[in-house]
Amino acid sequence: MSRSAEENIIYDGRIRMPYKWAAGKTSSFFLTQLRDHAKIWGTRCSLCQMIFVPPRKNCPRCVTADTTWVELPPRGILQTYTEIHFSEPLLQPLEPPYMYGVVKLEGADTGLTHFLGEVEPEKLRSGMRMEAVFKKKEDRCGLITDLLYFRPEGGSGS
Amino acid sequence: MAQRVGIIGFGQTYHRSHRDDVNGVELINEAVRAALEDAGLSIDDIDAVVIGNMDHFEAVNYVDTWSVDGSGAWMKPLIKLTTGGTTGSTLGIAGYHHAASGLFDVVLVIGWEKNSESDTTGAIITCSDPIFDRFSFSGALPGLAVEASAYIKRYGIKEEDAARVAVRDRAHGANNPYAQLQTPVTVEEVMLSPMLSWPIKLLDICPRSDGAAAVIFAGERKARQLCSQPAWVHYTAVRHSHAYFGDVDYTRLHTLEAAVQELYQNVGIKEPLKELDVVELYQPYSFAGLKWIEAMGLCKPGESPRLVWDGVTDMGGELPFNPSGGVICTNCIGATGLLRIGEAALQVMDRAVGRQVPDVNLALATGFGGAYWSDLMLLGRRPW
Amino acid sequence: MTDVAIVGMAQTPYRRRRDDANFAELIYEVSCGALQDAGLEVGDIDNFITVSNDFWDGRTISSMAVQDACGSSFDGGRNVSTVEGDGTFGLLYGMMRILSGAYRTTLVVVHCKGSEGNMRLITNGMFDYIYTRPLGIEATGAAALQARRYMDKYKLTEEDFAHVSIKNRGNALRNPNAQLAASLSLDEVMASTPIASPLKLHDISPISDGAAAVVLAHRNVANKLGRKPVWVKGIAHCSEAHFLGDRDLAEAPALRDAAFRAYQMAGIEDPFAEIDLVELYDAYSYMEPLWFEEMGFCSKGEGAELTRLGATAFDGPLPVNPSGGVLSAHAVMVAGLARVIEAALQIRGEAGERQVEGPVELALAHGINGPCGQSHCVVILGE
Numbered sequence: 001m002s003r004s005a006e007e008n009i010i011y012d013g014r015i016r017m018p019y020k021w022a023a024g025k026t027s028s029f030f031l032t033q034l035r036d037h038a039k040i041w042g043t044r045c046s047l048c049q050m051i052f053v054p055p056r057k058n059c060p061r062c063v064t065a066d067t068t069w070v071e072l073p074p075r076g077i078l079q080t081y082t083e084i085h086f087s088e089p090l091l092q093p094l095e096p097p098y099m100y101g102v103v104k105l106e107g108a109d110t111g112l113t114h115f116l117g118e119v120e121p122e123k124l125r126s127g128m129r130m131e132a133v134f135k136k137k138e139d140r141c142g143l144i145t146d147l148l149y150f151r152p153e154g155g156s157g158s
Numbered sequence: 159m160a161q162r163v164g165i166i167g168f169g170q171t172y173h174r175s176h177r178d179d180v181n182g183v184e185l186i187n188e189a190v191r192a193a194l195e196d197a198g199l200s201i202d203d204i205d206a207v208v209i210g211n212m213d214h215f216e217a218v219n220y221v222d223t224w225s226v227d228g229s230g231a232w233m234k235p236l237i238k239l240t241t242g243g244t245t246g247s248t249l250g251i252a253g254y255h256h257a258a259s260g261l262f263d264v265v266l267v268i269g270w271e272k273n274s275e276s277d278t279t280g281a282i283i284t285c286s287d288p289i290f291d292r293f294s295f296s297g298a299l300p301g302l303a304v305e306a307s308a309y310i311k312r313y314g315i316k317e318e319d320a321a322r323v324a325v326r327d328r329a330h331g332a333n334n335p336y337a338q339l340q341t342p343v344t345v346e347e348v349m350l351s352p353m354l355s356w357p358i359k360l361l362d363i364c365p366r367s368d369g370a371a372a373v374i375f376a377g378e379r380k381a382r383q384l385c386s387q388p389a390w391v392h393y394t395a396v397r398h399s400h401a402y403f404g405d406v407d408y409t410r411l412h413t414l415e416a417a418v419q420e421l422y423q424n425v426g427i428k429e430p431l432k433e434l435d436v437v438e439l440y441q442p443y444s445f446a447g448l449k450w451i452e453a454m455g456l457c458k459p460g461e462s463p464r465l466v467w468d469g470v471t472d473m474g475g476e477l478p479f480n481p482s483g484g485v486i487c488t489n490c491i492g493a494t495g496l497l498r499i500g501e502a503a504l505q506v507m508d509r510a511v512g513r514q515v516p517d518v519n520l521a522l523a524t525g526f527g528g529a530y531w532s533d534l535m536l537l538g539r540r541p542w
Numbered sequence: 543m544t545d546v547a548i549v550g551m552a553q554t555p556y557r558r559r560r561d562d563a564n565f566a567e568l569i570y571e572v573s574c575g576a577l578q579d580a581g582l583e584v585g586d587i588d589n590f591i592t593v594s595n596d597f598w599d600g601r602t603i604s605s606m607a608v609q610d611a612c613g614s615s616f617d618g619g620r621n622v623s624t625v626e627g628d629g630t631f632g633l634l635y636g637m638m639r640i641l642s643g644a645y646r647t648t649l650v651v652v653h654c655k656g657s658e659g660n661m662r663l664i665t666n667g668m669f670d671y672i673y674t675r676p677l678g679i680e681a682t683g684a685a686a687l688q689a690r691r692y693m694d695k696y697k698l699t700e701e702d703f704a705h706v707s708i709k710n711r712g713n714a715l716r717n718p719n720a721q722l723a724a725s726l727s728l729d730e731v732m733a734s735t736p737i738a739s740p741l742k743l744h745d746i747s748p749i750s751d752g753a754a755a756v757v758l759a760h761r762n763v764a765n766k767l768g769r770k771p772v773w774v775k776g777i778a779h780c781s782e783a784h785f786l787g788d789r790d791l792a793e794a795p796a797l798r799d800a801a802f803r804a805y806q807m808a809g810i811e812d813p814f815a816e817i818d819l820v821e822l823y824d825a826y827s828y829m830e831p832l833w834f835e836e837m838g839f840c841s842k843g844e845g846a847e848l849t850r851l852g853a854t855a856f857d858g859p860l861p862v863n864p865s866g867g868v869l870s871a872h873a874v875m876v877a878g879l880a881r882v883i884e885a886a887l888q889i890r891g892e893a894g895e896r897q898v899e900g901p902v903e904l905a906l907a908h909g910i911n912g913p914c915g916q917s918h919c920v921v922i923l924g925e
Contacts, residue, residue, distance in 0.1 A: 160642055213596035213602055213626075214602035217667060217671070218668075219597040220595075221626075222627065222911070223668065223781060223784055224784055226784050233780060233796060234781065235778065235781075236779065236781040237625060237627060237631050237635065237779065238626045240605075240626045241603065241624045242605075242606070248623055251623065254642070255635070255639050258638075258641075258642030258644070259641035259642045260642075261641065284601055288601070289564075394644070397618075398619075401609045401610045412618075527603070528605075529606055529609075
C-alpha cells in the first residue's frame with residue numbers, strides 16, 4: 001500500500017490464475033509435427049482452396065468448410081518486421097532489442113508471425129527470403145517456440 | 159424501421175466437462191455450424207454477429223476479434239457483450255435488438271465457455287470489488303449457500319425439497335442428448351452427496367461445462383421467409399442492480415421479481431402459472447428452483463415445495479420447468495443463458511425432440527448471474 | 543436517418559492517473575454530467591448501456607462496478623446491458639435499443655483506468671494463446687508491424703507519420719481534457735525514444751484514465767429538449783481477420799466496409815466534400831493517414847501527403863482530430879466515444895478554443911477494437 005500526496009489510498013493487487021488451454025486436435029498435430037520433425041504444416045480449405053498457417057480446423061472464410069493438411073517448406077517471404085526496444089520482463093520471452101516478423105511460407109496464403117534472428121535490423125527488407133531455424137530436437141516440446149526464429153535464407157544477412 | 163423479431167435457428171455443442179479435442183474458436187464454430195444447419199442458412203445469409211463469454215474463464219481479451227475464424231464474423235459487423243452469468247441472455251437480448259432496430263435482418267448470436275480451461279472459482283472471485291468484497295467473496299457457491307440458508311431459515315424449507323428440484327432437472331436432462339449430465343438421480347442420492355457449502359451438496363449444484371450455443375434471430379419479413387414457425391420475441395426485461403454483494407437482500411431475488419413484474423405488466427400476464435406454458439429457468443442450483451419460482455409469482459413465498467412435489471413443474475405438469483435439464487445438467491457459463499433462450503425457442507417451434515412440452519404458446523427463458531441479476535426473454539408462437 | 547440523437551454528453555479530463563476516483567466515481571461524474579447537459583434526470587432514462595473491459599479493469603463481470611453509479615439501479619432497477627469493446631460500439635447498441643422501439647432514451651457510459659493495469663500484459667491477452675501470445679506480442683509491437691507494412695507498400699516515411707503527431711499534440715494544446723499536449727518539432731519526434739521500429743515515443747498514444755457518457759434519445763424526445771440535438775445520421779461496424787498474417791496490414795477493408803455503409807445510411811456520396819470534420823482513432827501516428835484513406839477521403843497512400851499539405855490541419859479544409867485525437871488522450875475504450883463527443887461538440891459549436899472555423903454540419907467519429915484496428919465502428923453525426 002502507498003499513499004499519494006492527496007491521501008488517496010492505492011491498493012496493490014495481482015491476479016494470478018492458472019490456465020490449461022486445449023490446443024485442440026488440429027493445433028496439436030501442427031505442434032507435434034513441429035516438435036518431432038521440425039515440420040511446418042498448413043491447412044487447405046476444401047472449398048476455396050486457401051492455405052492457412054497457423055492451421056485452422058475450419059476455413060475462416062468459408063466457415064462451414066473443413067480443411068485438409070498440407071506440408072509447407074520451412075521458408076518464405078518476409079511481409080513485415082519490427083525491432084522491439086521497450087522492456088517488459090513480465091511478458092517478453094527475449095531480452096530486448098529483438099525482432100518480430102511476419103513470414104509467408106511458400107505455398108501458404110497467410111503469414112506466420114514469429115521472431116527474426118541472425119540478422120541486423122537495418123538489413124531487414126520486406127520481400128526478403130527467410131528460412132526457419134528450429135530448436136534442437138531435445139529442446140523442442142510442442143510449443144510454437146520450438147521454432148526459434150526466421151533468418152535470411154542461406155545464413156545471416158550481412 | 160423497427161420490426162418484430164423471431165428466432166429461426168438454434169445450434170449447440172454436445173456439452174462436456176472437458177473438450178480437449180478443440181480450442182475455443184473451434185468450439186464456437188461447432189455451434190455456429192449447428193445453428194446455420196438448423197436454419198438452413200449459410201454464413202453469407204448472416205448480417206451481423208453477436209458473441210460473448212466471461213473473459214477470465216479462458217483469459218482471452220477481446221474475444222470477439224479473437225474468434226472470427228470460428229464465429230464466421232470475418233468482414234461482418236461484430237460486437238461483444240458480457241455480463242457474467244447473465245451473458246447468454248444478455249446476448250440473446252442484443253440479438254433481438256439488432257434485428258428489431260431494423261439495422262440488420264439476420265443476426266447470429268453466440269455464447270460459449272470452456273470452463274475446463276480455468277479455475278472457475280478463482281476467476282469468478284475477480285468479479286468482486288477488490289477493496290471491499292474480494293476478501294470475503296469466495297466464489298458463486300458460498301453466495302448461493304447464503305441465499306439458501308436465509309431461505310431455509312425464513313420459511314422452514316427442507317433440503318429434501320431442494321433435492322426434489324435437482325431430481326426433476328436430472329430426469330429432464332436424460333431426455334436431452336446435448337446435456338452434459340444425462341443420468342437421473344434420486345432424492346436420497348442428492349441428500350447423500352458430499353456437502354460443499356451448507357446446505358448445498360454436490361448434486362444440488364450445476365457442473366462446469368465446455369460448450370457453445372448459437373441462436374439466429376431474424377426480422378419479421380425474413381423470419382417468415384426462412385422459417386415456417388419462428389419463435390417470436392415478445393418481451394425482454396433486465397435488472398442488473400447491485401454493485402456489491404452486501405447490497406443484496408438474500409431473502410428475496412429482487413431483480414427477478416422486478417423483471418417479471420415489468421414483463422407481466424407489459425404483456426398482460428395475470429396468472430403466470432396458467433398463461434406460461436414452459437419455463438427454461440437459469441437455475442444454477444436446486445434451492446433456486448424453489449425460491450425463484452416464488453419470485454416469479456407462481457405461488458406465495460414458502461409454498462414452492464408443494465408445487466414442486468405435486469409435479470407441477472415436471473414434464474407433464476401444469477408448467478414444466480427446464481425440459482432441457484437446465485443448468486443443473488449443463489453450465490458452460492457464457493452459453494448457459496443463451497441455451498435457455500434456444501431451448502425455449504425449440505419448445506415454441508415444436509422442435510424440442512424428446513423433450514417437447516405439448517401445445518406451447520408462451521415460453522419464458524431467464525438468465526441469472528453477477529450480483530444476483532436477472533434477465534428475461536418471453537417467446538411466443540404468434541408474433542407479439 | 544434522423545431517428546436518434548445525442549442530447550447530452552460528458553467526459554472526464556484524461557489523465558495519466560486518477561488516484562482520486564475509482565471506476566464508479568468516474569462513471570458517476572460523467573453520468574451526472576451527461577444528464578445535466580441533456581437537462582434530464584436519471585428517472586428520465588429508460589435504459590442503460592455500460593461499456594468496460596474485464597482485462598483492463600482486472601475484474602470479470604466488470605460492469606458490476608458501475609451499476610449504481612450509472613443509474614441502472616435507480617428506482618428498483620432499470621433495463622441495462624453491457625458491451626465489451628470500444629465506446630462507439632456501446633453507442634451503437636444503445637441506439638439499436640431505441641430504434642427497436644423498446645426504449646426512448648439510453649444512457650451510454652464507458653470507463654477505463656489504464657493506470658491500474660499493465661498495458662503490455664493486457665494487450666498481449668488479445669492474441670491467441672497457442673501461436674501468438676507466447677511470443678510476447680502486444681498492441682504496440684503489432685502496430686509496429688502494421689506501420690512498417692503500410693510504409694513499405696505506399697512508400698511512406700517516419701517523417702510522414704511524425705507530422706501527424708505534431709499536428710495532433712499541437713491541437714491538444716487547445717483541449718483542456720487532453721493528457722498530452724505540446725508543440726513538437728520534427729526533430730523532437732524523430733529523436734524520441736525508439737519503442738518498436740518504426741514507432742518512437744511520440745508516435746504512440748499514452749494510456750489514460752477517464753470516462754465518458756452520452757444520452758441518446760428518440761426523435762420524439764430529442765426535439766422536445768432545450769438544446770439542439772446532434773443526430774446520428776449513419777452508423778456501421780465491421781471486423782476483419784484476426785491473425786496478423788491473415789491480413790494485409792496496409793489495408794483496412796473492415797473500415798472501408800463500415801465507412802461506406804455509414805455513408806450510405808447518411809446519404810453521403812462524396813465524403814471529402816460533404817464531411818466537415820473527422821475525429822478518428824489514432825492510437826498511433828501512422829493510423830491517422832491509414833484510416834483516413836480507408837474512409838474514402840483520398841486514395842490509398844495519399845493520406846500522409848495531405849497531412850503534410852495541411853489539408854487535415856486545424857484550419858485546413860477537412861480538420862482531422864482537432865481535439866488532439868487519441869495520440870493526446872487514450873482511455874482505452876473511452877477513446878472512441880470521446881471522438882463522438884468531440885465531433886458532437888463541434889457540431890453544436892461548443893468546442894471552445896478547439897472549435898474549428900465554419901459551421902460543422904456533418905462530422906465523422908470513429909472507434910476501433912482488437913489488434914491493429916481489426917474491428918471498426920464509424921459514426922456519422924449531423925445537425
